[in-house]
Amino acid sequence: xxxxxxxxxxxxxxxAFARAMEKExxxxxxxxMDGGTGGFxxxxxxxxxxxxxxxxxxxxxxxxxxxxxIRPRFSSDFPKAISTHDIGLKDLIEGMLILGKMPxxxxxxxxxxxxxxxxxxxxxEIEAVIPKVIQEVKQLITQLMSE
Amino acid sequence: MSQRIVIDPxxxxxxxxxxxxxxxxxxxxxxxxxxxxxxxxxxxLKGRDPRDAWAFxxxxxxxxxxxxxxxxVRSVEDALDIVIPPNAELVRNIMFCTQYMHxxxxxxxxxxxxxxxxxxxxxxxxxxxxxxxxxxxSNYPKSSPxxxxxxxxxxxxFVDSGQLGIFANGYWGHPAYKLPPEINLIGVAHYLEALxxxxxxxxxxxxxxxxxxxxxxxxxxxxxxxxLDESSVINxxxxxxxxxxxxxxxxxxxxxxxxxxxxxxxxxxxxxxxGGGLGNYLSYGDLPTNGYRDPLSYKFPAGxxxxxxxxxxxxxxxxxxxxxxxxxxxxWYDYAEGNxxxxxxxxxxxxxxxTGPKPPYEYLDVEQKYSYLKTPRWKGHAMEVGPLSRMxxxxxxxxxxxxxxxxxxxxxxxxxxTALFSTLGRTAARGLxxxxxxxxxxxxxxxxxxNIRNGDSRMANTxxxxxxxxxxxxxxxGHSEAPRGALAHWIVIEDKKIKNYQLVVPTTWNASPRDFxxxxxxYESSLMDNTPVAxxxxxxxxxxxxxxxxxxxxxxxxxxxxxxKHLSRVKVL
Numbered sequence: 001x002x003x004x005x006x007x008x009x010x011x012x013x014x015x016a017f018a019r020a021m022e023k024e025x026x027x028x029x030x031x032x033m034d035g036g037t038g039g040f041x042x043x044x045x046x047x048x049x050x051x052x053x054x055x056x057x058x059x060x061x062x063x064x065x066x067x068x069x070i071r072p073r074f075s076s077d078f079p080k081a082i083s084t085h086d087i088g089l090k091d092l093i094e095g096m097l098i099l100g101k102m103p104x105x106x107x108x109x110x111x112x113x114x115x116x117x118x119x120x121x122x123x124x125e126i127e128a129v130i131p132k133v134i135q136e137v138k139q140l141i142t143q144l145m146s147e
Numbered sequence: 148m149s150q151r152i153v154i155d156p157x158x159x160x161x162x163x164x165x166x167x168x169x170x171x172x173x174x175x176x177x178x179x180x181x182x183x184x185x186x187x188x189x190x191x192l193k194g195r196d197p198r199d200a201w202a203f204x205x206x207x208x209x210x211x212x213x214x215x216x217x218x219x220v221r222s223v224e225d226a227l228d229i230v231i232p233p234n235a236e237l238v239r240n241i242m243f244c245t246q247y248m249h250x251x252x253x254x255x256x257x258x259x260x261x262x263x264x265x266x267x268x269x270x271x272x273x274x275x276x277x278x279x280x281x282x283x284x285s286n287y288p289k290s291s292p293x294x295x296x297x298x299x300x301x302x303x304x305f306v307d308s309g310q311l312g313i314f315a316n317g318y319w320g321h322p323a324y325k326l327p328p329e330i331n332l333i334g335v336a337h338y339l340e341a342l343x344x345x346x347x348x349x350x351x352x353x354x355x356x357x358x359x360x361x362x363x364x365x366x367x368x369x370x371x372x373x374x375l376d377e378s379s380v381i382n383x384x385x386x387x388x389x390x391x392x393x394x395x396x397x398x399x400x401x402x403x404x405x406x407x408x409x410x411x412x413x414x415x416x417x418x419x420x421x422g423g424g425l426g427n428y429l430s431y432g433d434l435p436t437n438g439y440r441d442p443l444s445y446k447f448p449a450g451x452x453x454x455x456x457x458x459x460x461x462x463x464x465x466x467x468x469x470x471x472x473x474x475x476x477x478x479w480y481d482y483a484e485g486n487x488x489x490x491x492x493x494x495x496x497x498x499x500x501x502t503g504p505k506p507p508y509e510y511l512d513v514e515q516k517y518s519y520l521k522t523p524r525w526k527g528h529a530m531e532v533g534p535l536s537r538m539x540x541x542x543x544x545x546x547x548x549x550x551x552x553x554x555x556x557x558x559x560x561x562x563x564x565t566a567l568f569s570t571l572g573r574t575a576a577r578g579l580x581x582x583x584x585x586x587x588x589x590x591x592x593x594x595x596x597x598n599i600r601n602g603d604s605r606m607a608n609t610x611x612x613x614x615x616x617x618x619x620x621x622x623x624x625g626h627s628e629a630p631r632g633a634l635a636h637w638i639v640i641e642d643k644k645i646k647n648y649q650l651v652v653p654t655t656w657n658a659s660p661r662d663f664x665x666x667x668x669x670y671e672s673s674l675m676d677n678t679p680v681a682x683x684x685x686x687x688x689x690x691x692x693x694x695x696x697x698x699x700x701x702x703x704x705x706x707x708x709x710x711x712k713h714l715s716r717v718k719v720l
Contacts, residue, residue, distance in 0.1 A: 040253065041360055044346040074308070091257065095342040098301050 001035040001045070003056040009116025010057060010126045017055045020130050021137065030141060043092055051104045051144055053137055058109040065129045066111040067136060073097075078107070106140060108133060164658055164698055166670070167511060168689060170680045175689065178667075178674035179513045180658045182520040189497040192648040197223045197640050198612070201364045204636065204650065212360035213246050213352065214629040215636070215650070221439060222638040223366045226623025230438065232605035235368035237595040238355050240434050241389070242362065243627075244588035245351040248396045250630040251534075251581045252404055254697045256334075256341040259574065262691045263411055264326060264334035267319040270302055272332035280329050285406035289340065298336050318685040325414040333410065337403050348396045354385050368607025373599055386596065393592055397585040408578040412560055415571060419562055422570030422692035424673030426455040427528050428536035429656070431463065431635060433628035434587060446587050447628050450540040451525060455568050457543035463525070465624045465635055468493070473521040473651065477513075477660035479503060480521060487663060489524060492637035493622055495649035513660075522659040522668060523651050531669040532632025532656045533696060534577040535567065552579050570673070573695040614643040629653050631697050657696050670696065 002014030002021070018034040026032065031049065035042050046052055056078075072078055074097065075090035096102045110129055122130075169177040188204055195203070200223065205216035217239060224231060274296035281290035318324075326334070349359045355371050356362020363370050375383045432442055432449030442449055450460035464470055472489030475482055481500040482490060490496060502516050511517040524530075541549035556579060557564060566572055611617065619642065626635035632653030639647040657669040667675070670693060678692050 038360075040257075040342075040345060041349070043342065047346075092342070094305075095339055098305050099339055099343070100301070 001033045001042075001052060001054050003035045003037075003054055005037050007118055007120055009114075009119040010112035010122055011115045012120075013057045013110055013112065013122055013126055013130070014055045016122055016127070017130055017133055017137075021134055024134060024138070026138075027141070027145070029145075040092055043096065046092075046096065046103055047101055049103055052106070053140060054105060054107045055133060055137065056107065056109055057112045059114065060109070060111055062111040064111050064113045065125055067129065067133060068109050068111075069136070069140070070107050070109060072105055072107050106144075108136065164654075164693075165511070166674070166689065166693065167513070168674060168680075168686075170683050173679055173681060175674045175678040175680060178671045179511065179517060179660070180668070180670040181511055181518040181660065182654075182658060183518075185499060185519050187497055187499065188650060189495075189648050192645050195645050196614075196643070197226070197638060197645050198366045198614075200636075200638070200645060200648065201366070202361075205361045205364070207650070207652070211246075211250070211629055211631065213242060213356070213362050213364075214627050214634060215652075216362070216364040217243065218625040218627045218634050218636040218650075219638075220364045220366050221625030221627070222623045222636040223625070223640075224439070224623070225625055226621040226638055226640050227366075227611050227617055229367050229608055229611050230440065231368045231608055232603075233438075234373070234595060234598055234603060234606050235608075236435055236438060237591045237598070238369045238371065238606070240591040241393075241588055241595070242352055242355055243434065244584045244591065245348060245393075245396075247584045247630050248400060248581060248588070249345055249348050250697075251577050251584075252341050252399065253345050254630075255404060255408070255574075255578065256338045258697070259694045260334055260338060260407075262687060262694055263324070263415060264338075265319050265321075265324040265331050266302075266335055268324065268326070268328045269331040269335045270299060270306070270328075272299065272328035274299060274332075277329040277332045280410070281333055284410050285402045287402040287406070289336075295332060295336065298332070298339075302335070318687045321685050321687050322681060323687050326411060330410055330414075334407060337407055340403060341399075344395070344399050348392055351389055351392050354381060354389055365607055367609055367612055368605075370607070372606055373604050375599065386599075390592060393585075393588050397589065400581045400585045405578055405582060408575065409556070409559060412571060412575065416560065416562065416566075418571040418691065419566035419569045421677045421679070421688075422673045422695065423455075423568040423572075424676045425529055425531050425667075425669050426453075426568060427525075427530045428452040428539050429463065429525055429530035429532050429633055430537045430540040431465065431626040431628060431633040433626075446583075447537050448540055448544050448546065450544065451528075451530065452536075452539055452543055453528060455565070457539060457564070460540055460543045465626055465637075470526055471523060471635070471651065473523045473649075473655075474662050475516075475521055476663040477516050478518050478521045479516050489663075492624075492635070492649035492651055493639055493647065495637065495647065497649070516660075518660040520655050520659045521651075522662045523656050524662060529662065529666050529668050529672070530656055531673075532653045533573065534580050534630075534632075535573045536632060537628060538576040538580055539567065548583060552582060570678075570692045570695045577697070617643060632656060654698060658698065670698075 002018030004012045004014035006012040006015045015034050015036060018032055021032045033045060070077060075093040078090060110133060112126055165181045165183050167179045168175050186207060188207055192200055192203055201216040201219040204219045205212060207215050274292045277295045278290055278292040352359035352362040355369065372380045374380045429451045430447060430449055432445040432447050434446035435441065435444050436446060437444035449463050451463050452460060468491035472491055473495060474489045475486050479499060479501045481498050482496050503511060538549060538553060542553050556575065557566065567576065622639045624635055624637050628634065633656065634653055635651055637649045638645060659668040661667055673692050674689060679688050680686050
């Protein structure tokens with residue numbers, strides 16, 4: 001599931017990932033989803049899958065394009081840029097955690113330099129990272145299924 | 148708290164509301180409400196096919212999803228004189244009710260409850276006592292001592308893990324929190340139950356509208372075909388599922404939402420004389436039972452009330468260019484003929500001219516233009532829109548089901564009718580109309596089933612779908628009652644394309660800046676009506692009043708001390 005806002009430039013890389021990933025040849029037990037800025041609306045989808053791989057942008061001050069895999073347990077483990085709205089993904093994660101309904105989450109974060117408000121599209125350097133993210137996600141899928 | 152969040156419109160969900168308030172002697176003395184983000188769907192729509200407009204405007208908001216699409220298809224149908232089949236009206240009504248039930252419950256538990264419910268206090272509740280209280284106020288089955296002790300254990304485990312999470316989001320321990328730990332625990336339990344439930348009820352939108360958020364609409368009807376015994380359309384199985392979901396929703400509202408509202412309200416009756424504000428209430432009406440063209444058939448009646456006088460309801464005519472007008476005296480727009488005159492939306496303009504300070508800035512210049520929201524007025528009056536307006540108009544018109552539920556609730560709380568003109572009244576009205584809507588949804592469902600049984604499966608009128616059959620020029624207005632209040636879209640069609648399109652949305656009525664005469668709109672006026680602020684660093688009281696409107700914008704609040712000096716900058720949660 002790619003997360004992000006398409007009209008905020010590089011912030012939309014998760015969505016760009018999901019769109020590219022959909023074109024890949026994937027096992028049938030894998031669902032690709034554009035989570036966008038769905039917030040609460042994503043709960044059903046998260047609950048319906050035992051393992052969820054998320055892809056999102058982060059402004060962590062690192063080198064743009066850096067890919068990291070983290071295993072978030074709490075909402076504070078998510079990138080700061082993740083939904084700052086009242087009822088966003090963070091509240092959902094907290095709620096599901098307390099309810100004991102959190103799936104196993106793997107989160108790929110990609111460092112971006114800045115958000116470009118009201119801009120559709122990625123900068124070339126972030127665009128170039130997408131194939132690499134796809135490759136890493138596919139590797140993780142293979143690894144998870146062999147466990 | 149993050150300065151970036153305060154200043155820049157970078158949240159992922161649309162809309163930014165900024166409130167600047169001055170505190171004097173522990174009360175709000177001055178308040179300014181500003182929308183700091185542009186939408187401007189109006190400009191995007193110009194020159195497009197009117198039949199596509201619903202798909203664009205639906206994206207105005209992911210929370211208020213579907214209501215803009217509804218207003219849009221109605222505006223086009225109004226302009227082109229298209230009457231939709233009864234089934235399409237019923238499906239629209241069922242989706243409308245679904246949206247209400249989802250939105251009101253999510254608002255109450257996830258956006259508003261934590262202004263009243265202290266989560267940290269819930270940890271010290273006695274499960275047995277909580278269970279007794281829960282069972283005394285509702286038949287909802289999840290109410291055993293074991294259920295509540297299990298919840299406390301989960302919450303403690305969460306807190307012990309060193310995470311604050313939702314526990315960090317509020318002003319816990321603030322003296323304005325008045326509930327005993329047991330009622331706080333019930334509130335937390337149902338915050339979580341509501342989280343689970345909300346994902347179910349919206350499936351109704353996916354059944355009739357193909358997806359959610361942003362379900363599909365159609366000019367002329369609805370894009371869903373029905374065949375009881377067919378496999379690839381909405382069949383008997385799908386309809387039975389809708390029935391289940393509607394019944395679950397009614398149960399949740401009657402057994403969870405309303406008992407909680409009535410259990411919490413008695414501790415906050417002082418809020419029945421705080422935050423009233425304008426005293427002018429406006430409803431466009433909605434939920435037709437005999438077609439959109441017959442306003443007298445609406446479940447939500449249309450009308451206006453002035454100066455809290457419920458002995459008189461004024462008629463509202465959205466076509467009359469002297470009634471609804473938008474002003475830009477304090478808004479970052481320029482009108483071609485000058486900024487002093489108001490424009491009726493059919494002649495409306497949306498030319499932006501930002502003259503505010505260059506961000507990042509500390510304060511807005513409220514003497515000049517200070518918002519991207521225009522200022523709508525009805526016959527020159529500032530009007531409040533939303534659940535309270537709808538309930539008051541229905542009550543003032545003497546409609547039995549409104550009288551009945553309002554009078555019973557007031558009697559239960561031992562409160563007079565004037566208690567409704569307040570922050571608490573607004574929050575209570577939202578709950579009460581949820582009860583009515585949950586009942587109506589089942590009525591609409593039963594009618595739909597009866598129609599289908601009688602062999603009527605028509606879902607769209609496509610006679611005028613082909614633009615060759617349109618007049619060269621046409622104009623229409625599509626109105627609705629969004630969960631947050633009166634909503635209308637005005638459209639002008641010329642040569643098969645959109646020539647002009649204006650949305651006047653509920654939050655524009657409520658959150659707009661002052662008008663040409665300096666008259667305040669609903670947010671500003673309600674904040675200045677007796678709203679206390681015990682601790683300017685923790686302005687939970689301001690949140691209560693603003694949240695009682697169900698603002699559809701992420702908020703940031705700036706506060707000043709008596710000298711107007713900047714005190715703190717607080718992100719509203």
